[in-house]
Amino acid sequence: MSDATGWLVAAGVLVVLELFSGTFYLLMIAGGLCAGALAALAGFGGAVQLIVAAALGVVGTVVLHRSRFGHSRRGNTARDPNVNIDIGQRVEVDRWHEGHARVKYRGALWDVELGPGAHAQPGVFKIVEVQGSRLIVSAA
Structure with a gap:
């Protein structure tokens, strides 16, 4: 199995888990894993793939957290x-x-x-x- 396939399988697993959780955070991490797959397809090494996946996952999670979708309204x-x-x-x-x-x-x-x-x-x-x-x- 190629590196890109591994990244995409992991992203698919997170998307399935997202369906059970009801938040968008796992989708942001899955997006980072897809970016890692793109880095693998571009021919970068494992360390660069990991850094790209982690960076985009963290950035996506932070952007989501700061948006209006990142906080549930727990009103009365x-x-x-x-x-x-x-x-x-x-x-x-x-x-x-x-x-x-x-x-x-x-x-x-x-x-x-x-x-x-x-x-x-x-x-x-x-x-x-x-x-x-x-x-x-x-x-x-």
Whole structure:
């Protein structure tokens, strides 16, 4: 097996592993391994191939890490309207009891709690967070 084939097989293995990991970092390393294969095809020795593969792998990884794709957003999913369609919807509360209420929303009974800055008075409230079967609301 030639050097270039070895580099490409290793890059292929990393691409398959990337499918299981869900990040792009292994793809950057695989790109470096492909650069090592190109160096082998160009006739460079093993040391130069290794340096080229390592350099491009590191550069690709650093560029990815500094991009917006390098960081996962670990926000609060209980408050994210992209995760939960109830965020931002409105509910009507008829009466409160010590900061808690029970309302019918989407065909079911839900527990409602006041969020920060909201006052316990009857009216329409906006859902700002969902915690299990509890809706956290603020003034609409």
